[in-house]
Amino acid sequence: MPLVHFFETSFGRTYDRRILLITVHSEGAEGWGESVVGENPYYSSEWIESAWPTLTTHLIPAILGKNVASGRECPALFGRVRAHRMAKAALENAVWHVESIQKQQPLWKLLGGTRREIACGVSIGIQDSVEQLLEKIQSELAAGYRRIKVKVKPGWDVNVLERIRSRWADITLSCDANSAYTLDNLDHLRKFEQFNLLMIEQPLWDDDIYYHARLQKELRTAICLDESIVNDRCAAFAAEIGACRIINIKVGRVGGFSEAIKIHDVCQSHKIPVWCGGMLETGIGRAQNIALSTLANFSLPGDVSASKRYWKEDIIDPEVEVSANGMLAVADESGMGYRIKTDLIEKLTVRKETFQAR
Ligand code: OSB
Numbered sequence: 279m280p281l282v283h284f285f286e287t288s289f290g291r292t293y294d295r296r297i298l299l300i301t302v303h304s305e306g307a308e309g310w311g312e313s314v315v316g317e318n319p320y321y322s323s324e325w326i327e328s329a330w331p332t333l334t335t336h337l338i339p340a341i342l343g344k345n346v347a348s349g350r351e352c353p354a355l356f357g358r359v360r361a362h363r364m365a366k367a368a369l370e371n372a373v374w375h376v377e378s379i380q381k382q383q384p385l386w387k388l389l390g391g392t393r394r395e396i397a398c399g400v401s402i403g404i405q406d407s408v409e410q411l412l413e414k415i416q417s418e419l420a421a422g423y424r425r426i427k428v429k430v431k432p433g434w435d436v437n438v439l440e441r442i443r444s445r446w447a448d449i450t451l452s453c454d455a456n457s458a459y460t461l462d463n464l465d466h467l468r469k470f471e472q473f474n475l476l477m478i479e480q481p482l483w484d485d486d487i488y489y490h491a492r493l494q495k496e497l498r499t500a501i502c503l504d505e506s507i508v509n510d511r512c513a514a515f516a517a518e519i520g521a522c523r524i525i526n527i528k529v530g531r532v533g534g535f536s537e538a539i540k541i542h543d544v545c546q547s548h549k550i551p552v553w554c555g556g557m558l559e560t561g562i563g564r565a566q567n568i569a570l571s572t573l574a575n576f577s578l579p580g581d582v583s584a585s586k587r588y589w590k591e592d593i594i595d596p597e598v599e600v601s602a603n604g605m606l607a608v609a610d611e612s613g614m615g616y617r618i619k620t621d622l623i624e625k626l627t628v629r630k631e632t633f634q635a636r
């Protein structure tokens with residue numbers, strides 16, 4: 279699916295998404311999941327061509343035809359497969375979805391959510407010019423979004439933040455480096471302090487926690503970890519050594535709703551606020567992010583925003599819409615609260631494999 283506008287981070291530019299969806303059929307009901315794997319192994323070592331065979335060879339056979347009572351049982355069934363969290367999440371989340379339909383409950387309630395509406399922010403990629411970025415920020419603010427996050431990298435950082443702050447002194451602003459810096463850049467990172475940022479997301483290595491603690495001790499600005507937090511033990515470790523003051527939870531990055539809930543709870547007990555990250559999802563992944571964001575400790579605006587920012591036509595109905603005050607209300611219907619446009623999905627499908635229990 280082509281993006282309405284390219285998305286550029288410190289590791290590269292994306293114009294089109296290849297989307298991996300899973301449908302679980304159980305006793306006449308259908309549950310859907312989306313894997314957030316990218317087109318390349320850049321954000322994570324996983325990518326679409328690793329997720330597909332991992333699912334078909336290992337994960338699907340681990341649950342096919344089994345009596346699975348709940349999405350919560352999936353991590354144990356997938357236990358022999360190390361990592362491959364984005365592949366696992368797609369399947370586990372499809373099981374949670376079918377469970378919510380069978381129990382006639384909204385998915386958000388099944389996950390333990392309590393919020394009736396969630397606060398929305400936007401993540402804005404690196405643009406061809408600073409002027410273009412300022413224009414984008416202007417239109418997202420006009421749309422009501424409650425937090426602006428901009429992508430940064432060496433050469434597109436202090437100069438850009440300076441221009442944003444001189445135009446909007448008071449907006450809630452943060453930045454995301456996707457691991458573009460090292461501790462050798464400490465003096466440079468200190469220059470970010472003057473911009474009163476809500477947080478600096480993942481400044482250092484994707485697999486690091488320890489050196490982020492060293493950096494956090496040197497900075498007033500809160501560090502937020504994204505890539506580094508892949509399970510609840512990472513979150514506890516980061517909290518205990520002071521590697522960050524905020525954590526971004528992405529359900530795909532951590533292997534599914536079960537682990538996401540555990541991280542949420544660990545952060546809550548350490549008084550670390552969390553927010554829900556995004557991975558340029560279609561409506562299916564987006565609806566699942568919305569459901570997760572209703573848990574109590576999701577107290578900061580997430581990267582969960584309207585379908586039309588990404589797609590000409592989304593694969594759910596209604597599309598995800600954000601109100602003029604940057605909030606998004608959750609539905610009381612059972613399941614995801616959105617109808618899945620199966621005809622459109624069929625038209626867009628380029629590869630399909632079906633597995634039948636014997
Ligand atoms: O680091 O949060 C990130 C997109 C792709 C890969 C990594 C990230 C992102 C985003 C986009 O920031 C968030 C979104 O709008 O979905």
Ligand code: MG
Pocket residue numbers: 454456479480504505526555
């Ligand atoms: Mg990030």
